[in-house]
Amino acid sequence: MNESIALQAERIEVGAIEYSSFSSTINGHYHNAKIVVLMDTNTHDLCWNWLQTTVNVLQRTQMIVVPPGEENKTISVCTQVWEALLEYELSRHDLLINLGGGLITDMGGFIASVFKRGIDFINIPTSLLGMIDASFGGKNGVNFFGFKNQLGVFQHPIATYIDKRFLHTLPAEHIKNGWAEIIKHALIGDRELWHSIVQLETLSDDISNDIFERSLSIKITVVAADPHERGMRKILNFGHTIGHALEAYFLTRQYLAHGHAVALGIIAECYIARKLKKLATDDFVQITTFLKKHFHIPKIDHLAVAEIVQLLHSDKKNYGGQIQCAFIDKIGNCLYDQAVTEEICAESLQFLFFNTPEA
């Protein structure tokens, strides 16, 4: 498939990049522009050579390579990249290409949006999470003082080119990471998609076009309806209230990938939804059983629960000091702006990590 999907100012193309509009864009509008490709050491080693060979126009680019990992998604790494962009004498008319997973497209989008009050950027996601979620929709940012994406802006890339062949460069754990967002999309907006997913034996890199595109189209539809997250876009945060707190908690401890954290967040937030009598027990059991089967539950100390609850207070969605959550009331439909108490959040973590109280 080589498909182009319109999302407001943003262009998303799915398919082999050499048959996409990528080369003609570079040779056309950016004919005279300087082009810098931002990548991390992983995408440098696994993706860059292949991409440069496949798409000749990339021969004339400069590259900036940053260290991988969520712990490097910081303003200090941004500062180093901005310094390099200054050294390359990049002007407002030049272009940044972000080649990588969510970390690179999140951070690179922020770097471009702020440099000289904004230069154009193109995203080429290489991870499943990036393809299905992070690389489009206009949100970018970096972590700050251990809190997720606290600094950033809303700014769409000029275009996002999604080439699924990059998926074969990824370890299995990374693939699962992306599946968490596919599952989230199904749960908030597409019951049929959920039924396709729940029948799968494994969550592998062999993703059917049908599942891939249905998942993509949910995010695209939601973002187009509410690009700046004033209202219904908040349903995309399902699993992310608890998920982000878990990610922040584990940032300084063992590694917990974003998608993995979201999968765990979905379990906890489904617990909350059921406890508040919004979600039926059948749905709850089906979802949590499936997720607990496919996503490892890390070991934590009982005392950690209070610490994770504290981290919920830095969530960007909070309002008037209250924790705000999005959760589903049935598979395929999601509520948002739901105020929840610290107590119920703590209880949901008890369920997630210790299976108490019993479901």
Next chain:
Amino acid sequence: MNESIALQAERIEVGAIEYSSFSSTINGHYHNAKIVVLMDTNTHDLCWNWLQTTVNVLQRTQMIVVPPGEENKTISVCTQVWEALLEYELSRHDLLINLGGGLITDMGGFIASVFKRGIDFINIPTSLLGMIDASFGGKNGVNFFGFKNQLGVFQHPIATYIDKRFLHTLPAEHIKNGWAEIIKHALIGDRELWHSIVQLETLSDDISNDIFERSLSIKITVVAADPHERGMRKILNFGHTIGHALEAYFLTRQYLAHGHAVALGIIAECYIARKLKKLATDDFVQITTFLKKHFHIPKIDHLAVAEIVQLLHSDKKNYGGQIQCAFIDKIGNCLYDQAVTEEICAESLQFLFFNTPEA
């Protein structure tokens, strides 16, 4: 006068702040919001007490005080402010008020626009330069590696409240600073305004309402026509190509205020315009004589000229490696996207600092 001027998403009110919409805005939309006031030590000492007494709603705010001076308009000071905002647990729905000159509104606008992907901010300019120019129009940013405003975004404040009584808190040199932008506005867009100005004996804080409002309305009109500086907004950069390079050069040496640098930049850029046979000699002589009378020309070494020319290469307006300049072809009209050579820029600096070649 208590006047409200509409500029797209932005509201500008001129007059006594206690009779403006300020208090009703705070009590209305931001009734439940946390409010933080950003100021520097100067505005803290000279403006804050008076403002808090004059406008009661400010009693319930937190304050953040940063050191004054262009050398503190940095990403590192932003980082400290973001840290403080996190400590105050500011949410997306809360408000930052910037109380100060161009430094505070430029930096504060950037801080707010990036924190949690953007919180609302209100500007209360206290300097003439801020009132006439920096505090509205949507440009914000900080310096980076000694280059002016290299990091920033376009984002309008919710409102700008211009209360001229703050002008009496300023030293004479600061007032002159603002006059440079008033003069620029006259030269690029209002020949009559120029004629009023050129008759003045001194450039004091006693500015007639007529001059103040005519100057303001030029910037407002230009920004409304081209908010993102794709075209004609570039005329507001008249005097700023050479001006920014001068400011950057002096940043690590003696202090050169922004307005002062712009006044010197106007002299140099008028030289360029005349040399390129765009500007008539009469106009050129009248402008440069007036500016050299009112603005001190700092002493520099002949060798500095080459260094200043080098700094021109980081100007945000450059395109395809060429220095781009805006200059007037007559008093009241300005051209933009004018490519200029290093040689003519060097010559204009010779004229500015050493009066050679003779005008």
